[in-house]
Amino acid sequence: MDPVEALRELGGVAPFGELIALTSRPQILAAMAAGSILKPRHNRYCLADAGDTHRAVARTGGTASHLSAAQEFGWKLKHDPIRPCITLPRSARKPKGAYELHWADLSDRELRRNVTSRTRTVIDCARAYDFDVALSVADSALREGIVDRDDLLLAAARSPRTGRAKALRVAREASHLRANPFETCLYVIALTVLGLSVVPQGRVPGIGFVDLLDRILGIVIEAESLEHHWTKAGLQRDVDRYTAAARLGLVVVRFTWTEVMFHPEDVAAAIADVVRWRTVQAVGRHALVA
Template identity: 80%
Template sequence: MDPVVALRELGGVGTLQEVLGLTTRSQLAGALADGRLHKPRHNRYCLADLEGTMRAVARTGGTASHLSAAQEFGWKLKHDPLRPCVTLPRSARKPRGPYELHWADLSERELRRNVTSRTRTVIDCARTYDFDVALCVADSAMREGIIDRDDLLVAAARSPRTGRAKALRVAAEASHLRANPFETCLYVIAASVPGIDVVPQGHVPGVGFVDLLERRLGIVMEAESLEHHWTKAGLQRDVDRYTRAARLGLVVLRFTWTEVMFRPDDVRAAIEDVVRWRTVQAVGRHGLAA
C-alpha cells in the first residue's frame, strides 16, 4: 500500500510498526524523501507538515488550536485540517492568509507554548466540527491517557453556551476503547441507527473482543484494515474467528475504511437492513447474556 494511503487510514499519524503493517520500508523511505510524509520526531510519521503549521502560527501571532493542536499532540484524526487552525487573542486583528481563524482568551501557558491545552483542544473541536470529526479527536485524547472523561465533562459544562451541547455529547461518548478514527467513525454511523445499542470492544465468549457489538440482537461489526488481514495467517485467523461467531448465531458485518469514510450512507443502510431482519426474527431472545 502507498505510504500516504496507509497514514491516511491510520488517522494521519502512526508509529513505524503501524506504518510497516500496511507498507514496506522502501516505500516509506521514498515517501519521506519526496516530502509526501514527514517525521517530526523519533518513531512518529505523519501527513501534516507540522513545521509549516508552526510557521503559520508565528506569522499570525496566534496559537495552534483545534485540529492543528490535535496534530501537534500526535492524535489520530478523521482528516487533516485544510488550513492551519489558529486561535488569536480577542483583541487581535484578522491576519491575511489561508488560515482557519478563531478568537478566544488564552492562558499564559498556551501563549508561551504556542498550542492550546489538551482539554481545550478537545472541547474546541467538539464545539466547532461535526460529531464524527470531534469524537475522533476526543477518542485519541482518551487513548493518550493524560486526560479522562471527567476532565472533558467538566470542561464541556464550563464551555461557552454556543456549542456547549455538542461539547457535552462528545465528552459523554468519548472512549479510549476505539483504536483509531476508522473504528470511531464506524461507531458514529452504527450509533445513529435507531433501536440498537453498540458498544466498542465488546467481548464474545469463544470469539474474543470485537470492534462493535450489539449484544441484544447478536450483531458484530468489524472495521477491517489490511494491517491485520493481508497475510495467509491473517486470513486463516479471520476465517476461524468468524466461523466461531456464526456458530454462536451471530451476524458479522465487515466494513472497509473506504466504505466508512466515503460511503457512510451505504454502511448505515446495511446496518439498518440487518437490524430490521434480526428484530423481525426475534434473534435477540437467543443473543448473548449480558
C-alpha cells in the first residue's frame, strides 16, 4: 500500500511499526524523499500537510486549534483538516488566507504555546464537527493518557451553551478502548442501528477481544485492516478465530476501512439486517411482524 494511503487509514499519524505493517521501507523512504509524508520526531510519521499549521499560525498570529491542534498532539483523526484551524482572540481582525477561523478567549499558556490545550481541543472539536469526527478526536486524546474522561465531562458541562449538548455526548461516549478512528467510526455507525447494543473490545472466551460485541444478540463486528491479514499466518489466524466464533454461535460481521469511511449507510444496513435475523432467532418469528 502507498504510505500516504496507509497513513490515512491509520488516522494520519503512526509509529514505524504500524506504518511498516501496511507498506514497505523503500516506499516509506521514497514518500519522505518526495515530501508526501513527514517524520517530525523519532518514530512518528505523518502526512505532509500537517506542516501547514505552523505557517498558518505565523501568518495569522493566532493559535492552532480544533483538528489542527489535534494534529499537533499527534492524535489520530478521521481525516485531516481541509484548511489549517486557527483560533484568534475575540478582538482580532479576520486575516487574509484560506483558514478555518474561530474566535474565542485564549489563555496565556495557549497564546505562548500557539496551540489550544488538550481538553479544550476535544471540546472545541465536539462542538464544531460531526459526531464521528469529534469522537475520533476524543478517543485519541484518552488513548494518549494525559486527559481522562472526567476531564472531558467537566469541560463539556462548563462549555458555552451553543454546542454543549454535542460536547456532552462526545464526552460520555469517549473511550480509550477503540484503537483508531476506523474502529471509532464503525462504533458510531453501530450506534445508529436499532436493537443493537455494542461494547468496544468485548472479550469472548476462547477468542479474545473483538472490536465490537453485542453480548445479547451474539454479534461480533470487526474493523478489518490489511495490517493483520495479508500473510499466510494472518489468514490462518482469521480462519481459526472465526471458526471458533461460529462454534460459539456468534455471527461475525466484518467491514473494511473504505466501507466504513465512505459507505456508512451500506454498513448500517448490513448490520441492521443481521440484527433483524438474530432478533428473530432470539425471540421468535412473530416478534418482527409489523
